[in-house]
Amino acid sequence: MTPLLRLAKSLAFEPIARAAPGVEIRPFRDEADVDTWLALREAAFAGLVQSARPWTRADFEREFTAKPWWSPEYCWFATLSKSNPTSDSPVMSSPVVGSVVLGRSGRPPDDEACVMWLMVDPARRRRGIGRALLTTLEQAVWNAGERRIVLETHRNWRDAVQLYQQCGYLPL
Numbered sequence: 298m299t300p301l302l303r304l305a306k307s308l309a310f311e312p313i314a315r316a317a318p319g320v321e322i323r324p325f326r327d328e329a330d331v332d333t334w335l336a337l338r339e340a341a342f343a344g345l346v347q348s349a350r351p352w353t354r355a356d357f358e359r360e361f362t363a364k365p366w367w368s369p370e371y372c373w374f375a376t377l378s379k380s381n382p383t384s385d386s387p388v389m390s391s392p393v394v395g396s397v398v399l400g401r402s403g404r405p406p407d408d409e410a411c412v413m414w415l416m417v418d419p420a421r422r423r424r425g426i427g428r429a430l431l432t433t434l435e436q437a438v439w440n441a442g443e444r445r446i447v448l449e450t451h452r453n454w455r456d457a458v459q460l461y462q463q464c465g466y467l468p469l
């Protein structure tokens with residue numbers, strides 16, 4: 298059985314962006330965020346994705362900024378708020394603890410809003426950050442007038458599958 302799992306959610310009601318205590322969500326700001334995203338990806342997907350080498354800025358460009366749909370306002374970072382110092386994170390030296398990108402699933406007429414690269418620092422999991430990022434994305438989709446979101450994940454990425462099921466995503 299293919300490990301790929303396609304999920305979708307129809308937005309029946311306006312989503313409410315859920316807050317995670319001590320965490321703020323902000324959009325992509327500048328070039329420094331590329332390095333931040335790359336470091337977070339290495340930490341968050343360690344043991345999940347097998348790549349021969351760490352991703353570089355060129356990979357980020359290929360995956361995101363070279364795409365016609367790329368928009369910095371649709372790439373979010375979860376950061377620790379000032380009242381929540383980062384010093385106890387063994388993995389990340391920056392205050393960024395999570396990220397997600399709103400991409401597109403394909404070309405018209407099958408082009409749909411798509412969750413891409415949802416990830417949270419392993420040292421900060423199970424504190425609602427993944428859900429906060431996902432609901433922020435859902436709210437942006439709703440505000441753009443769209444009512445459906447799709448995504449691809451892997452059957453054996455248990456944490457992600459649990460989160461998506463919990464948030465109302467159903468198998469396609």
Ligand SMILES: CC(C)(COP(=O)(O)OP(=O)(O)OC[C@H]1O[C@@H](n2cnc3c(N)ncnc32)[C@H](O)[C@@H]1OP(=O)(O)O)[C@@H](O)C(=O)NCCC(=O)NCCS
Nearest residue numbers: 415416417422423424425426427428450456457459460463
């Ligand atoms: C998937 C991931 C983003 C979840 O982030 P998170 O901040 O830990 O998730 P949350 O704390 O917001 O969890 C929300 C809900 O999802 C479910 N969930 C998340 N992780 C879970 C786990 N390990 N076991 C069971 N349920 C889990 C729970 O229902 C949880 O609610 P609860 O804590 O109130 O029970 C994170 O585990 C991660 O980065 N994983 C590696 C990268 C990855 O697989 N990304 C998805 C790519 S498609």
